[in-house]
Each structure stands twice: as C-alpha cells, then as structure tokens.
Amino acid sequence: MSRHGHFKCIRRALVVHQPLWAYTRDLHRHPAIRPTVDLGHIKRHDYAGHPWLNPSRALPVGPEFDFDAPSGRERLMP
Template identity: 50%
Template structure:
C-alpha cells in the first residue's frame, strides 16, 4: 500500500489521469503516508525522480512526448500528527 500511496500524487494523479482527488485531499491517508515515510529506513528507499522518470518515459501511448513534469511539491517530512491518535 505504501508504494501506491507514495506514487499516487506525483505519478498516478497526473500521468494516469486519476485526478479527481489527490492523497493530500484525504487527511487520514495523507497523514498515514507521511507516518510510514518517516519510519526508520523507509525514506532511504524512496526516489521520486527515478519513479517519475520511469513512468513518464516508459508509457509512450500515455505520454508520447515523454516529458517528465517537475510535479507537485510534496512534503513527506511534514508532521503527520498520528501520535495524537495513540496518546493516552
């Protein structure tokens, strides 16, 4: 689930035209994604530039120009506030 959530806004939302809403438009999913991203060792496995280059350049029928957009500015390091959910 993490990989789908992580790729959704920068790739699926634009490239595959899944553009009704972004993950950031769903506060619970957005906070969950940031929480997962901020877990030890996860961030180091993520490379959005590589992911975007792959998708935008490898689907010529979807993106015949193979232009890779700079994309949305997404702050996965922003506070997720999920710790408040589990505080006693």
C-alpha cells in the same frame, strides 16, 4: 498533468485525503522504508517509461510535497 491524472486511477491526489496523506508521511519516515523511496526516479519512470501513455515523455515540474512535515495523525483520530 498530475501523477493521479496520468494513470487516471483516482479523482483526487493523495494529499486531499488528510488521513491517508498523514499515514503516507509517517510511513515515509520509517527507517526501513525511507531509503527505498526515490521520488525523482518514480516520476521519471512513470512519465518517461510509458510512451503509450505519455508519447512526449514530458515530465511535470511539480507538485512538490513535504514528506517530512509533521503528520498530525493524532489530531485526525476520533
């Protein structure tokens, strides 16, 4: 189950939307933002912290996304 499937809030993962995914990677590289993001903690809280949504508290193994990959936003702009 993917994060977006768990909360049933969107039809596709963020990585499918190239401009938004590129912007997310740029934000993650910001020196004031990066230290505040702990993806392991976020995943554990989202899946184990809501037993009414995930009674088994099963944590997904993946997917793994490379937040450090170049965003390429300059190619996405018209």
